[in-house]
Amino acid sequence: MLGDGIPTQLGYLGLGVSDVETWSRFATDVLGLQVLPRDPDGTLLARLDAHQYRFILTADPADDLNLIGWEVADERALADLAARLESAGVAVSRGDRSARDRRRVVDLVSFSNPNGIPTEAYYGPLINRAEPFHSPRPMSGFVAGAQGLGHITLTVDSLADSLHFYRDLLGLRMSDWIRPQPERGVQSDLNLAFLHCNARHHSMAFWEMELPKRLHHFMIQVHDLDYVGETYYLCQREAVPIDLSLGRHPNDRMLSFYMKSPSGFDVELGWGAIEIDDDRWTVQLHTDGSMWGHLPVGAD
Numbered sequence: 630m631l632g633d634g635i636p637t638q639l640g641y642l643g644l645g646v647s648d649v650e651t652w653s654r655f656a657t658d659v660l661g662l663q664v665l666p667r668d669p670d671g672t673l674l675a676r677l678d679a680h681q682y683r684f685i686l687t688a689d690p691a692d693d694l695n696l697i698g699w700e701v702a703d704e705r706a707l708a709d710l711a712a713r714l715e716s717a718g719v720a721v722s723r724g725d726r727s728a729r730d731r732r733r734v735v736d737l738v739s740f741s742n743p744n745g746i747p748t749e750a751y752y753g754p755l756i757n758r759a760e761p762f763h764s765p766r767p768m769s770g771f772v773a774g775a776q777g778l779g780h781i782t783l784t785v786d787s788l789a790d791s792l793h794f795y796r797d798l799l800g801l802r803m804s805d806w807i808r809p810q811p812e813r814g815v816q817s818d819l820n821l822a823f824l825h826c827n828a829r830h831h832s833m834a835f836w837e838m839e840l841p842k843r844l845h846h847f848m849i850q851v852h853d854l855d856y857v858g859e860t861y862y863l864c865q866r867e868a869v870p871i872d873l874s875l876g877r878h879p880n881d882r883m884l885s886f887y888m889k890s891p892s893g894f895d896v897e898l899g900w901g902a903i904e905i906d907d908d909r910w911t912v913q914l915h916t917d918g919s920m921w922g923h924l925p926v927g928a929d
């Protein structure tokens with residue numbers, strides 16, 4: 630299965646941020662990420678596990694997601710994925726030496742998602758076991774590694790186009806849907822699709838809506854529930870805006886809260902999610918985003 634050109638994990642994200650210095654402090658002091666010395670072109674890389682980096686921060690007034698990186702198993706998987714995209718009419722360009730060096734990978738290809746977000750698939754990321762991940766905050770680590778960096782939730786122009794791209798072309802697998810039902814007595818067009826490519830319940834979720842930013846939030850998950858609680862109160866102490874209070878999602882069972890990043894999109898910090906076993910998983914339908922909590926702050 631690993632060699633069939635289906636992403637094995639969400640490997641890295643590029644964030645175009647208007648204030649890289651403020652982001653650097655947010656990443657270290659609030660999220661507990663480790664930042665690396667800046668690249669010569671000013672790019673700031675941040676890590677949360679043995680991968681050399683997981684986040685690529687560049688100066689960009691858009692304050693939005695500007696790159697999605699999907700990891701595949703090996704050279705053949707990368708070639709299979711590129712061939713599948715090209716046969717479906719997606720333009721794919723091969724990474725050159727400077728792109729490979731910049732990304733610290735053996736090889737990569739690049740293309741665009743249906744909404745024009747630059748996207749890469751790569752294999753052979755630099756794993757830095759010589760210098761283990763070291764958080765600037767006391768903590769026991771992030772749930773990452775083979776589950777990838779976490780998940781992203783995007784707004785898309787067309788649910789059908791994005792389903793076709795991510796499920797039918799890239800090969801991500803459906804986890805479930807959150808779609809309010811008549812029983813709930815709420816009129817809503819919310820129709821959220823959750824997709825996975827490894828044991829993480831979802832590496833990506835999206836719904837059709839027009840919002841100022843493509844990235845609604847990215848999620849990072851920790852091993853220790855106390856770190857979620859400590860960070861919740863750290864945000865209040867340090868005046869980091871909290872968008873949604875502590876709560877638990879019904880589908881991935883993530884216990885989490887949402888804080889506002891310096892770029893305006895949210896970061897979800899979570900703990901305790903279930904993991905997917907593809908031999909047993911069946912797609913589910915949920916009617917609510919949360920079992921409890923996740924209230925707009927001020928409402929709890």
Ligand code: FE
Nearest residue numbers: 780782848897
């Ligand atoms: Fe989430």
